[in-house]
Structures are given as structure tokens and as C-alpha cells.
Amino acid sequence: MSKPEEPILHIPQSVKEDTHGYRSQVKKFLDGQTSPVAFRAYRVPMGIYEQRAAGKFMVRIRIGAGLVLPHQLERIAHLSKTYGNGIVHVTTRQDIQIHEVDIEDSPDVLEGLLEAGLSSRGGGGNTVRNVTACPEAGVCPEEEFDVAPYAIAAAEYLLKDRSSFNLPRKYKIVFSGCSKDCAFASIADLGFFAHMKNEAKGFSVYAAGGLGSNPAVAAKIEDFIEAEEIFEVAEAVKKLFDKYGDRANKHKARLRYVLARVGIEKFIKLYRAERDILKTEGLPYTAPQICEITSIYKVPKTSITVRLRLKNGDIPADDLSKVGQIAAKYGQGLIRTTQLQDLLITGIVKEDNDKVHSELKKLSIDVFGDGSSKIVACAGASTCKLGLCLSRGLAEAISNKLSRTASSAGLSETTIRISGCPNSCGHHYIAAIGLQGKAKRVNGKLMPCYDVLVGAKTIEGDAHLGKRIGTVPAKKIPELLAEVFDAGEINEEKLKNRVGQYSDFSSEQFPDDYYYDFGSNEPFSLAGRGPGECxxxxxxxxxxxxxxxxxxxxxxxxxxxxxxxxxxxxxxxxxxxxxxxxxxxxxxxxxxxxxxxxxxxxxxxxxxxxxxxxxxxxxxxxxxxxxxxxxxxxxxxxxxxxxSLDANLKFKIEPVAKKTNVDKEDADNHVIDLRGVGCPLNFVKAKLELEKLDTGAILGVLLDEGEPVRNVPASFAEQGQEVLEVKNSGDHFFVKVRRKK
Amino acid sequence: MSLTEKQIERYSRHIILEQVGGKGQEKLLRSKVLIIGAGGLGAPAGLYLAAAGVGTIGIVDCDKVDLTNLQRQIIHHTSDVGVEKIKSAENKMRAINPDITVQTYQTRVDAKNISDIIRKYDFVIDGTDNFPAKFLINDACYFEKIPFSHAGILRFHGQLITVLPGETTCYRCIFSAPPPANAVPSCSQAGVLGVLAGVIGSLQATEAIKYLLGLGKLLTGTLLTYDALEMNFRAVKLNRNPNCPLCGGKPKITELKDEEQVVCDLKNCKC
CATH class of the missing domain: 1.20.120 (Four Helix Bundle (Hemerythrin (Met), subunit A))
Structure with missing residues (x-):
């Protein structure tokens, strides 16, 4: 028996306990008992991320299948206004985020969410992330069946297990209601596509997809499973991931690297082995009931859906509560978040359409848009620590250009996706037109540019990532897109041609403006990006x-x-x-x-x-x-x-100085490298190092040839220390000294 | 405590010394020396101790820099005339070495304040120019058991001795009391070769550093005299005096007392 207050996704007891324990962790951190690093390891899997603005945090709330109730939105809005900046953000994975929360307030936020049946547990870190589904699941005319109940049940099942919050890397699970794949199951770690077989519900299953560096389309691991088997499949893939995921290298840890390493045949073999174990031993946790959502949140026979277009996925908290109220009054009684960072109100009877529109017009922001293409942009370099380009500035410029030229008629379903860097948070690999920020040195100065990608498809069995067709200065992109849209559709040949023309950096003198990113008063620069962050x-x-x-x-x-x-x-x-x-x-x-x-x-x-x-x-x-x-x-x-640079921009080859590993062991592991240090500072430093050792211990000293190797050992001898060895090691010397006094 | 890269460079020539090393330098950085009198003797002592990285240097003086000081008190510059000597000295020492802490005392030591001032220090350098102060420092250091370096300069002659109170010959073992008024000419009456202050003040600094690091033989039980005209150093052995009114078997002096000011013309001092 479900009451309207009861959440759609039930938060398991263990997650509730962990949420209550969070407060004491914050206290320990604030009291200085826990280091920031140790606290971070606790905080991130709780779905709390540090923002670029120092000392402020973001809380990412998991919205299972993108279904959220009016009273829950009310609570989110309230918490955002009380503890955050009052602007709520919808993500491309159907989560909802509260921004700019102080860490000392974060326990209040988490407990406040829990009271409304919401949780940010697993919002970040190496965890089972939000389980997503088609945004119109249950009301879509094209779907095989409503996949939302399965997404919810899978999430409820996995959340019960604490091991779901300590995986080699993140684990993203997606349910699509048909092969059109509005939910993007074809690029998930684990993607399910709904199919009917002999009038029974079931799924085809794909695994090991993902965007970011080395993006990959998911590979098929099951032609058809019965609906009830989703738990076993999700558990088996999780176990496989847990066993074979590379925990040592965060940048090569996602499931797609396991597949790349072992190949598809071996991967399926490993998966089958895990399933066989589960078949004999049974699931570690009881599978939850699969509850039809539309039996509680009823949809009239003929109903319409209203899409609220949110610019950059942002909506003021007060507006968010009102959207909840409108959905309660005229809609299905729930609100949906979408992968395009929009909100949907579903289940509205036709007669109420005008009323809904007039209610939505009263919001403080425009939620209807101008019919132009949907632009999805990552946060970009202005707030993201990883960003290269100001992707949102470009989104704004494109949007202005397209609406001004009114050239976008008929293309409102075409998405433009922008990522400010190769990390792909804007999902540029799966857009009709994808744009990926990069820096190019032109005439000695850095210029913000974008790679242009086209040809992406996310259809079951025929998914392709976008292909790069060239690099264009950021400042030329709006113009380029306006031209391409002129014809009323994207002409790939024409686009390639134009991009080709624009990609020629050699002959042209660029105006100064080209060296500034959108919305920035400073010349484009990579300075200030910490190691491993750019x-x-x-x-x-x-x-x-x-x-x-x-x-x-x-x-x-x-x-x-x-x-x-x-x-x-x-x-x-x-x-x-x-x-x-x-x-x-x-x-x-x-x-x-x-x-x-x-x-x-x-x-x-x-x-x-x-x-x-x-x-x-x-x-x-x-x-x-x-x-x-x-x-x-x-x-x-x-x-x-x-x-040798790895994805974290660290050198993976040995430093020149470490050629002397063997020497090191000889010298009780006390070695100081003084190559490049002149006389007499080399002796000063060597002497200080020797002083740190006990009498009788041996110090190894690496010295340059010439004056250093003539002076330093002699000086040690003069001062009564024992020089055991002076060894020529190619272009330098290795000296062993025993502390005598 | 471990030395920073900058400190390693700054003190490298100390660290190289077998008898100093990193440990010795760290010891200096932890040490505290008080210089009484920012004049001819205190000037080179202060500058060298600062340069050497003696971590805390106290400096006591109540005067302001006068143009007549500049001939020998090299810590003060022409632009400092009219400035408090302790301020002027502090600025120079900090300029040489920002590593160190300088404590300043804008006062004249007397029987009431001296014990409190010297108590915090490991070693005291007497750089005063009058007998009452020299006896007061000797007595106070005896009661507080703080080693010190005594010195004096006049015309072309200088002398110094290091005293480990209660262990080695003290100033009162040699002279039981200040001389009668005008029996000895004061600096201002007699004149002094400026560089003499540099030689003797530097020797005092040497003794301070040797004491702090426990190096070599200190100038104890021996009065070193220096004649700049003959260019002659003489070490005069002076044993402890069993009848010393301060550190002898039956001491007459049991508490600090200001001696009558007999020599220096003090009418310009505003302390």
C-alpha cells in the first residue's frame, strides 16, 4: 500500500544509517581530527563534491529513473534556499543538485533530504550511480513497456549492499524503453533495452560503454533476459567489475577498460562465470518487488507531456516548488528529470494544457524556449576544475546567433552538445553536433578552439560515437552552425566542407578577439590549472x-x-x-x-x-x-x-635520477642526489644528510664529475668520515660515506 | 627543527665546519644572547651574532644615535642620528638576517631591572662604557648564573675576559669595586680608536658563539689585553680570588646594588 508521500525509490536502511553517521564525520573533520584527504574519501561517495569556489560544496541527489514527487521538490527547494544558493540544477544523468552548501551545513541537508525519502549516497565517487531510465517511461507511445519500475527496483537492490559504494570506479546503469535509446543505454556501463518475447517482458543487455577519455559504445552481453533477471545481471556485472577493474589507476578503471583489456569473448566468459556462481549461491540480497508506478501515479488515456526547457539545467528553487505543485494539480503527480537537463510534467489531460502553460508562464524563468536546438553544455572552465574552454559562454553565443537568424526551424530536436574539455561531461560524442573544447597555439598564442563531431547515433545495436571532422576557433562556431542550419537540416557534407575551410589556421591572420574565450576579459590561457586537472x-x-x-x-x-x-x-x-x-x-x-x-x-x-x-x-x-x-x-x-604522460598528466617513465636504484640499496637506502649542485653547497647538503644518520650508517651521494667528485669525498675524509667508495656511473659518480662520528 | 633550503645556503660556511655542522647551526638558531649597550662593542657583536644566526638577540640601550658615535659604532648609519640606538641596531640586524628575533630594551640597566632582563638569555655581552654598569652586570650574572663576556676599550687599548659565574674568575675577583671618581679617564675624555671597538666587540661575539656551541677553550681565568699601537696581545692569567666580595668564600655582596656613577657624563641621557 503506497501513500502519496511514500517515495518512488525506497532508500534502504543501510543508506539511512550511513547518512546519520555522516554528521559525526563532518564534526571530526571540522575539529581537525580527520585530514581533508581522509574526509574527502568519505564525503565524495556521499554525493558531496567540492566546487571551484573555495569552501563551497555541491550535493548531488539521486533521482531514480528521473522520477521525483512534488513534496520532494518542495524539500529540495527549501534546502537549496536555506543552505545553498537557491538555484537547483538538473544533470544529464537525471540527478538534481543543490549548489554552494557550506560543509558544516551538509549534514542538515542530507538529513533533510532523507526525511523526504531522498539521498545523495552514491551521487559521486566509485559507486553505483543514479540508475536512469527513459524520461518518458510509462507515457511514451513508442516504448515496449514502462522500464521505470525496473530501474527503481535495480537501484533499490544495489543500494542495499555497502559494497556498491566501494567499486573500482563509477558504475552507471541505464534502462531504455525501446531501441531509440532516449536514455543512452548504449553508452552505459550496464544498459538494458526493453523487449517483448512471447508476450513476456525482458531486456537485451549491453555492457562496458562510456564517454570521457577513450569513449566506447557498450557491447552486447545478452540477447534477451527475463525481466526478473535484471538483479542477477546487475550483480554479476558488478562482481566482474569489482574483481577485474583496475583499482590502481583511476583513469583506466572503468568497466570499458576491462573489456578493452580482455576482449569481448573473455569478457562474456567472465560475466557468465559470475552469473553461474550467483545461480548456485543465490543473490546476496533479496530482490525487491517491482511496483508498477502508473498504478499509483495514474495517466489518463489521452494525455500530453509538457517539457520545461531549463537553460544549463538550472531552475530557481521557488520555481521548482511551483513546478511540483503544477504537476500535482494537473499532471501525473510526479515530475521527471531528463537527460537533456529538462523537466517534464506528464499525464496532463488535453483540456488543462492552456492552464498548465499559463501557470508555467508565471515562473520567474522562461521554460518554453524559442524552438531552437537544445544545447547541452558542461559547466566549463568557469566553475569546473578540469575545464579548458568556457563551454557555457559558447552555448549562450550559439543560442543567440540561432535565435537571431531564426534559422533553426524544424531542428528543435537536434541537440548540440558541448564539452569544455575531452572529459566529455557535455556528452559531445553522442550529439547531432558535438563540440569539444581544446587549446591550439596559433601564431605563438593560445586560442580557444573546438573539435567538431558529427554522425553520432544511439540506437540499439547501431550506436556510433560522433566522428571528429575538424577543429574550428571557438569564435567561429556560432557562425558555422548558423550556416549549417540554413538548409533546414544538417547537411553533413556541407558541414564537413565548412569545417574544413575553417580549420585552416596557417594562412589566416586572426583578430585579437579570437584569442579570448566567450565571456572572458583575459587572453585565453591554461595557466593556473593544477597538475592532473587540465x-x-x-x-x-x-x-x-x-x-x-x-x-x-x-x-x-x-x-x-x-x-x-x-x-x-x-x-x-x-x-x-x-x-x-x-x-x-x-x-x-x-x-x-x-x-x-x-x-x-x-x-x-x-x-x-x-x-x-x-x-x-x-x-x-x-x-x-x-x-x-x-x-x-x-x-x-x-x-x-x-x-609517457598518463591521463592525469603524470610522467610514467623513470626519472633520469632513478637510474641508480642498485646503488640505493647498497647505501642502506640513504641516498642524496647532488648532481647539478655546485661546490661547496653539495658538500653542505651531503653533510647535513649524513648528520641525520646514526653513527655507522652509510650515505650514498650522487655527484657530478669534475670539481664535485674531487672535493666532496676529500672533505668528508678531512672531517673524519669514512669514504667507502667512489664509483663512476657513466656521466656521474656515486660516493658511499660511512658516518664515523 | 630542520634547516630550510635558504638556511642551508645562508649558513653553508658554518655547516661545512667540522665543529659546527647542521646540528651546531640549529643550536645557534635556538640560542639567545643579550647585548648590553648598543655602542662601540655592541655594534660588531650584534652584527656578527645576527649574521651567524643566533636565533634571539636582545639589545639594551637608552640612548639615541649621536653624530659622535658614528666613528666607531658601525651598526648605526648617518641617517640614524637622532634615532633610538636599539631601533637602529634592530633594523641593521634584521636586515642582515631576517631569520632572527631581536628583543629591544629601551632602558638603562640598574639593580631593579637587570635580573629580569638577563634571566631569559644563554649568554650576555657587556658592551657598556662605565664602571658601575660593568660591576652591576658582573654581579647580576653571578646571581643568575649566566655566563658573560666583559670588555673595555680606551685610547689604543682593549681588554676582555669571559666569566662563568661561580666557576671562573669574575670581574670583582680582579677589581673589588669601581675606581674613585675621575681616577680613570672616560671615553669621552680620553678618546678611542674606532676600530678597536671592532676588534674587541668581535672577540666578544666569538666567545659567545664558542660558548653556545661548546667549542674550544673559552677566555676564562685569563684577561686578554690588546695594544693596537704595539700590535700586541697578552693573555694575563688571573686566578679566582678567595676573598672576592662576590664569589669568594665569605661574600660581602649578597644582593644587587647600584654603584655610584663616577665617570661618565650622563646629563644627556633621558632614561
Missing amino acids: GAGVTDVIKLDIDEAKDALKSAPTNSENIYKAVIAAARALMVTFGLEPKKDREIFAAFTRGLIEPGWVKPQTQQLLDDAIDWRMGDKESIEDLFPQAEDLTKRVEELYL
Whole structure:
């Protein structure tokens, strides 16, 4: 027996307990008993993320199958106004977010949500994320059957198990009511497509899809399962993921990497093995009842659906409560969130259509739109720590351009999806037109640009990700799209042609404006992005610098000017991986010394090359022509480092300094690398290191040839320490000293 | 405590020394030395101790910088004339080494305040220019058991001795009381070679550092005299005096008392 207050998705007892325990975790953190890192590990799986604005947090509430009740919206609106910024956000995975919450208020928010039968548990982190479904499940004329009850039941089942909140990475599950795939099951970790077989409900099943880096379309693992088997399938895939997911490397941890690693045949074999175990041992938790939602929230025989278009998925909290009230009065009694970040009111009888419209007109925002294409944009660099381009600025510019030219008639179902970087939060791989932000160095300066992708399809069995057809300066995109829409439909050939023309960066002089991103007063820059935060988008820029260095070395004649050019370009190339974009030559060299020479990523001798180069530039040195081999060496090493970058922009090859691993063990693991440090500071540092050891212990010292290796061991001997060994290790020396006093 | 990269560079020439090293330097950074008198002797002592990284340096003086000081008190510059000596000295020491803490005392030491001031320090440098102050410092350091360096300069002559109170010869073991008024000429009457202050004040700083680090042999039980004209140093051995009114077997002095000011012309001092 369900009362109207009862939530559609029932939050299990264990999640309730964890939510109540959260308050004491926050207290411990605020009292300084828990480190920020330890607290983060607790906070993120609770669905609480730090925002770019320092000290503010976002709470991501899971809305199972995108179905939410009026009283729940009321509660969300209230909490947003009391503790957040009063603007509620709908995500592309049907969640609802409250933004700008202080951490000390977050327990109140979580408990307030729980009272209304809502939870943010698993909103983030390596967890079973929101289980989504077709936004019109239950009212769609094309669906095989209503998949929402199955999405809800699957979520209820998985949420009971605490292991669902500690997976190798996130686990996204999607239910689509038909092969048209409005819910995007074809790019999910686990996607179900509704099918009827002999009048029985069931699903075909796909696994290991996902966007982001190395995006992949999900692969079929079942032709048909009976509806009741969804729990066993979800459990088996979860177990497989748990066992074979790469927990060591967050960036290669998603299920699609397991599939890529073992291949589809082996993957299905592993999956079957898990299912066989479950068949003999039974499910670890009781499968919940599958409750038909439309039996409680009834839909009239002929009804209509009203779509509320939310710009960027945002809606003021007061408006959100009102939408709930309208849905309660005229609709099915529930509200739906969509993958296009809209809201739907379903189950309205035709006669009420005008009333609903006039009620919605009273909201503080326009929710009808102008009939132009739906633009989905990620948060972008203005608020996202990973962003490269200001994707929302572009969305705004496109929207203005298209509505001004009124050129978009008939294309209101065409979606444009924009991601500010390759992380794909704007799902640019599955749009009619996808745009992915990147940086390009044009005439020595960085320019915000977008890759254009077309040809995406998310239809069961025939899903394709968009294909890149070129790169266009951000500032040219609105114009480009206006042209393409002129014909009333997207002409792919024409689009390719135009993109091809726009992609030519070589001949053109660009206006200054092109070096500024949309809505920014600062020239476009990658500076300030911390290590590992700027994502794969910067690698293109690195490549450009390396190519420039190589070209300079190849160009004739081999004069100081060209060598200098190569050294500067090579030194600059990797600085973006440290979040730096030094402009002056001196700053570039200084950053290179700190970032690459000191930690041992390049030979310490490189410092001499940089010093000589600067001396030449300042006129203190006649020529650096003889430094060609060193410049070539540097370029080669920088390229090696570049090629070793992982998705987190960390070098994966060994630093030069670690060639002496064997030496290290000899010296009781006390080794100090003083290559590149001059006399007598090398002795000072070595002596300080020796002082830290007990009498009798041995210190290993790496020293440059020449003066350092002549002086340092002698100085130790003079001061009564025992020099055990001075070993030549190629271009440097390894000295072992025993502390005698 | 471990040294920062900057400190390693700054103190590298100390650290290289076998007898100092990183540990010794860290010890200096934890040490506290008081300089009484920011004049001819206090100037080089203050500058070198600051440069050496003695972590806390106290400085006591009540005067302002006068143009006549600049011939020998090298911690003060022409632009400091009219500025409190302690301020001027603090600025220079902090400029040399921002690592250190400088405590200033805008006062003249007397029987009432001296114990409280010296108590916080590991070592005291007597850089005063008058006998009552020198006896007061000797007595106070004896009661508080704080080692100190005594020194004096006049014309072309200087002298100094280090005192470990209760263990080695003290100033009163040598001179039981200040000389009668006008028996000895004061600096302002007699003149002094400026550089002499530099030599003797630097020797005092040397003693302070040696004491703090426990290095070598201190100048105890020995009065070192220096004749700049003959360029001659003499070490005069002076044993403890069993009849010393302060540290002898039957001490007559059991509490601090201000001696009568007999020499220096103090009418300009506003303290």
C-alpha cells in the first residue's frame, strides 16, 4: 500500500544509517581530527563534491529513473534556499543538485533530504550511480513497456549492499524503453533495452560503454533476459567489475577498460562465470518487488507531456516548488528529470494544457524556449576544475546567433552538445553536433578552439560515437552552425566542407578577439590549472611545442637563433602539465629548472644548456652553435616525457635520477642526489644528510664529475668520515660515506 | 627543527665546519644572547651574532644615535642620528638576517631591572662604557648564573675576559669595586680608536658563539689585553680570588646594588 508521500525509490536502511553517521564525520573533520584527504574519501561517495569556489560544496541527489514527487521538490527547494544558493540544477544523468552548501551545513541537508525519502549516497565517487531510465517511461507511445519500475527496483537492490559504494570506479546503469535509446543505454556501463518475447517482458543487455577519455559504445552481453533477471545481471556485472577493474589507476578503471583489456569473448566468459556462481549461491540480497508506478501515479488515456526547457539545467528553487505543485494539480503527480537537463510534467489531460502553460508562464524563468536546438553544455572552465574552454559562454553565443537568424526551424530536436574539455561531461560524442573544447597555439598564442563531431547515433545495436571532422576557433562556431542550419537540416557534407575551410589556421591572420574565450576579459590561457586537472586537452599544445622545437633544429642554417628557438620551445612544452604558462624566456627556464631538472626528469646538465642559452640571448655569449647536440638531446627527452604522460598528466617513465636504484640499496637506502649542485653547497647538503644518520650508517651521494667528485669525498675524509667508495656511473659518480662520528 | 633550503645556503660556511655542522647551526638558531649597550662593542657583536644566526638577540640601550658615535659604532648609519640606538641596531640586524628575533630594551640597566632582563638569555655581552654598569652586570650574572663576556676599550687599548659565574674568575675577583671618581679617564675624555671597538666587540661575539656551541677553550681565568699601537696581545692569567666580595668564600655582596656613577657624563641621557 503506497501513500502519496511514500517515495518512488525506497532508500534502504543501510543508506539511512550511513547518512546519520555522516554528521559525526563532518564534526571530526571540522575539529581537525580527520585530514581533508581522509574526509574527502568519505564525503565524495556521499554525493558531496567540492566546487571551484573555495569552501563551497555541491550535493548531488539521486533521482531514480528521473522520477521525483512534488513534496520532494518542495524539500529540495527549501534546502537549496536555506543552505545553498537557491538555484537547483538538473544533470544529464537525471540527478538534481543543490549548489554552494557550506560543509558544516551538509549534514542538515542530507538529513533533510532523507526525511523526504531522498539521498545523495552514491551521487559521486566509485559507486553505483543514479540508475536512469527513459524520461518518458510509462507515457511514451513508442516504448515496449514502462522500464521505470525496473530501474527503481535495480537501484533499490544495489543500494542495499555497502559494497556498491566501494567499486573500482563509477558504475552507471541505464534502462531504455525501446531501441531509440532516449536514455543512452548504449553508452552505459550496464544498459538494458526493453523487449517483448512471447508476450513476456525482458531486456537485451549491453555492457562496458562510456564517454570521457577513450569513449566506447557498450557491447552486447545478452540477447534477451527475463525481466526478473535484471538483479542477477546487475550483480554479476558488478562482481566482474569489482574483481577485474583496475583499482590502481583511476583513469583506466572503468568497466570499458576491462573489456578493452580482455576482449569481448573473455569478457562474456567472465560475466557468465559470475552469473553461474550467483545461480548456485543465490543473490546476496533479496530482490525487491517491482511496483508498477502508473498504478499509483495514474495517466489518463489521452494525455500530453509538457517539457520545461531549463537553460544549463538550472531552475530557481521557488520555481521548482511551483513546478511540483503544477504537476500535482494537473499532471501525473510526479515530475521527471531528463537527460537533456529538462523537466517534464506528464499525464496532463488535453483540456488543462492552456492552464498548465499559463501557470508555467508565471515562473520567474522562461521554460518554453524559442524552438531552437537544445544545447547541452558542461559547466566549463568557469566553475569546473578540469575545464579548458568556457563551454557555457559558447552555448549562450550559439543560442543567440540561432535565435537571431531564426534559422533553426524544424531542428528543435537536434541537440548540440558541448564539452569544455575531452572529459566529455557535455556528452559531445553522442550529439547531432558535438563540440569539444581544446587549446591550439596559433601564431605563438593560445586560442580557444573546438573539435567538431558529427554522425553520432544511439540506437540499439547501431550506436556510433560522433566522428571528429575538424577543429574550428571557438569564435567561429556560432557562425558555422548558423550556416549549417540554413538548409533546414544538417547537411553533413556541407558541414564537413565548412569545417574544413575553417580549420585552416596557417594562412589566416586572426583578430585579437579570437584569442579570448566567450565571456572572458583575459587572453585565453591554461595557466593556473593544477597538475592532473587540465585533462588530455593540453596534450595537443605540448605536441605543438615539441614540433616547433624539432622544426627549429631541422631548419638551416644551424645557427644560434634556431638552437635558441628549439631550446625555448622544448623547455616550454611540458610546463602546462604543472599548470604553468610562463611567457618570458627567463620564466620558462626557471619553471623548467623547478619542474623538470630539480626532480630529476631531465639530466642536471641541462641547466648548463639553459644558462648558456640565456647568456647568448642577453649578449653575454657569442654563439651557442656548438650546443646543437644538447638541444637535440633536450628535445628528445621532452618528447619521451610527453609520450609517457598518463591521463592525469603524470610522467610514467623513470626519472633520469632513478637510474641508480642498485646503488640505493647498497647505501642502506640513504641516498642524496647532488648532481647539478655546485661546490661547496653539495658538500653542505651531503653533510647535513649524513648528520641525520646514526653513527655507522652509510650515505650514498650522487655527484657530478669534475670539481664535485674531487672535493666532496676529500672533505668528508678531512672531517673524519669514512669514504667507502667512489664509483663512476657513466656521466656521474656515486660516493658511499660511512658516518664515523 | 630542520634547516630550510635558504638556511642551508645562508649558513653553508658554518655547516661545512667540522665543529659546527647542521646540528651546531640549529643550536645557534635556538640560542639567545643579550647585548648590553648598543655602542662601540655592541655594534660588531650584534652584527656578527645576527649574521651567524643566533636565533634571539636582545639589545639594551637608552640612548639615541649621536653624530659622535658614528666613528666607531658601525651598526648605526648617518641617517640614524637622532634615532633610538636599539631601533637602529634592530633594523641593521634584521636586515642582515631576517631569520632572527631581536628583543629591544629601551632602558638603562640598574639593580631593579637587570635580573629580569638577563634571566631569559644563554649568554650576555657587556658592551657598556662605565664602571658601575660593568660591576652591576658582573654581579647580576653571578646571581643568575649566566655566563658573560666583559670588555673595555680606551685610547689604543682593549681588554676582555669571559666569566662563568661561580666557576671562573669574575670581574670583582680582579677589581673589588669601581675606581674613585675621575681616577680613570672616560671615553669621552680620553678618546678611542674606532676600530678597536671592532676588534674587541668581535672577540666578544666569538666567545659567545664558542660558548653556545661548546667549542674550544673559552677566555676564562685569563684577561686578554690588546695594544693596537704595539700590535700586541697578552693573555694575563688571573686566578679566582678567595676573598672576592662576590664569589669568594665569605661574600660581602649578597644582593644587587647600584654603584655610584663616577665617570661618565650622563646629563644627556633621558632614561
